[in-house]
Amino acid sequence: MLFGMAEDRLTSYQQLHSGGTSTLPGQRYGSRPFIDIGVKKWKDIYNVHEQHTRSDRHKDSAVSWKKFKAIQAKEIQPLTFVLMKDRNKEIKEYREYVKALLKVTAPLRRLGTAFRGHDKTEYSTNKGNFVEMCNFLAEYSPAIFNKLQRRYGHYKSHEYQNNLISAIGSRLQRTIVQELKSSKYIAVLVDETKGNSKKEQLAILLSYFEEGKLKERPIGCYHIKSLDAESLANFIHFTVTRIGLGQNYCVAQFYDGETVRSGRFSGVQARLRAKSPKAIYIHCLAHKLNLVVASCVEPVGTVVSFFSLVQTLYTIISNSNTRHQLFVEAQKAAELPVLELERSAATRWSYWYRSISKVRLRHE
Template sequence: METNQNVSASLDSEYSRQIKENRNIMASIVKTVMFCASNNISLRGHSVDNGNFMNLLKFRIDAGDETLKSHFTHMAGNAKYTSPTIQNEILGLAKGLIVQDIVTDANQSVFFSVIADESCDISGKEQLSIVLRYTKATEVYESFIGFVEMNSVSAESISTSILSHLTSTGLDLQKLVGQGYDGASTMAGHVSGVQKRIRDKYPRALFVHCAAHCLNLAINDQSKVPTIRNTCDIIREIIRFFRESPKRRTCLGLNIPLFCPTRWSEKYKSIRIFKCNFKRILESLGALECDSSGDTRAKAFSLKCALEKSGVTYAVCLIGRFSALIEPLARKLQAVGVCVPDVKNLITSLQNVLSQNRINSDTALDIYKEACEVLNVQQLTTPRIAEKQVYRDNVNAESGPQYFYRAVYIPYIEGLSSLHERFSDNSSFFNLLSIIPPNKPTKLDEIERLYCLDNLESEVILWRSSLSSQLKPECFHELLLSANDYPSVRNIVQIIMALPATTVEAERSFSCMKRVKTWLRSTMTSDRLSDICVLHCHHEKISEEKINQIVSNMAGSRRRMNF
């Protein structure tokens, strides 16, 4: 009897030792996959057995991992756990654990919002990025949870994909209070757009138009002024002209960024740098016009002639000055966790500056003098007044400064004034902001019914009277603490924090997508792309505990090795 017990104990001990060894082997493989994914290193090369993943495993063996060496030496080829199928399974399990952590935090928060945007990957597939915005204590988080491949980009298809993806992750959609998209009619349409379809099912999910998109649209409204539109095209062509050739770039001695179609703050930066180096650019074009040959000489001559026109020079100085004001605002809108009240304060500040410049003609005179100094002339040339004018308006002016003030400066400033229309207070979420001083509370009864709150009006009155005069309305941490005794007010403050101000986190996921899925990796499947991008964006969440959990999850199904 004792012998049988000893044999059984020995078998159990050997089995436990084998399980532990197999788990260590699998952990080494999982760690290697995680290292490649989190650092955006392609796993495979020209063949399955020749790539970064396999070379890293060989590196681990060379570094002294005898258990892994024994595994690859003695184990059968179909039980080495390095195949693409196993890689995809590990990536999927890891992504699932990270997304589950994010979903748990979102469900534990009082409210959350969804942010979505769509872009095309390198292989031509439409990818829908989904981001969650939620609060944790007094901090705001925006977390990317994956891509969804879209076969159709209709409002019905996109809204169905968003809701089904959120439901599949286990989110409590009764806590959904906000939607953040761009202003495309498919997404923002108030009749049958994505936001309307989702709000029909979840009435609390208010739609917020991305503030960064709104600002860019307001800036684009300036293109209605012909001089401004033509000047922007000339600036774009000159920047491209110098960047096309290392010789031209060396002649300029400056690297001006291109007009980036997605990173709008770079556009304002490009114009600001162009304006600050106006004279150097003119001198470089003149040098290329004289010393170069062929197409370079002809193009340098035409661009120099275009840039030396009085209207263009004045417009460059004008745009450059106001781009310097807009650039920091655009950069702040790209910050992580920016809230709707922050956006409103920033836009209000910009509107005040523009109003002051609209009234004060000294700014226009300073710009005129700067343009004269750049061209080294006493006065800028003004167009003649024709009896019948087709392509531009006849502007009656007694002097050059007056002409450019009326013909260019005022239309440009009034074009920027469309910020008021783009950021209109008529949006429904501005009713929520009205409870925060110094705003006047409006439509509290509607808010109370929508969010099933109790005694909101009385709580708002008492809460506002109890606030310290030194309390900053934009400091949500202090606002939350001050509303501890007023549950309905506290809920409103948390809803405001959860509302998405911009969609920049979705834009960042597209930057990640472009880094991951390149021309060399264009055959990557959409599931693998989504898994790697989530791991790459949330690399800080990969821990030893998650590695062990992945190994345990893999042990839940039949394997050739026991884990």
């Protein structure tokens, strides 16, 4: 008990410490005897005290006080310690689980293998490479098996797969940047292409010397909506500086010969050179070779007619929804996999190769 001389009141120390906010019938929080306002009924103090000590609130407070003192003396562990111990154990288990998922992700990403399948239902025979490899690991690890069987927290969805890929990509990019900074001088190589999703993809590579060897490293492939010179130049500059490389690092820039990139006054190379004066423009040698090959076959009438026919097939079939649908239905009727014809480009022989390969498959 505590006695306040100034207030002339008696207060319960235990209940002040562990009485909580509970109230008895007829009491209000803030005016509870022995807790909030104390007791000043000295004529009948013995009966009042006896009544208080027999109350359930006093007994609960006494138990709580004893536990508090035991925790202070380190005789028992607090509940928060037990909960945190279990929580730390769970965090450790999930970290090991995520490491296993990263070990699955790394080889699939390195080999350029598809992660997801078309059917992830319980009885599917092919749920995708990522899920199938996780299930394979689960056969040898009970911890991984238990995580995969959970309804939540198994981290197998396509969103988590993308996050794992991004995590590995970010770590790889940091390693490349460290090499780049040690070399001091870099060259930027940029090209764009339209993928299967029909979106323009801008690939940025950096070339540099390390220990006397020329290396080329990709730092990303980005979807870009605008392909004008200003947008491309700003995006390239932003990407290179974002990873921590200053303007003085860049000493060369490689593009194909399109005016948008090679323009002397307002092309991409001119705009980047205004920001990095040392970054001289070099016409891509592979693009030059494509131009030479294209020029060499122009006088050969048979070759020109053949490529013109392939391009005409693509134009007639793919540019008309009706004819394209008939082409798809004809393949299905013949029980053949549905192939889409590829457009061609005069200076991109890989396009010609894919286009001719598909025409040849369907011609047979």
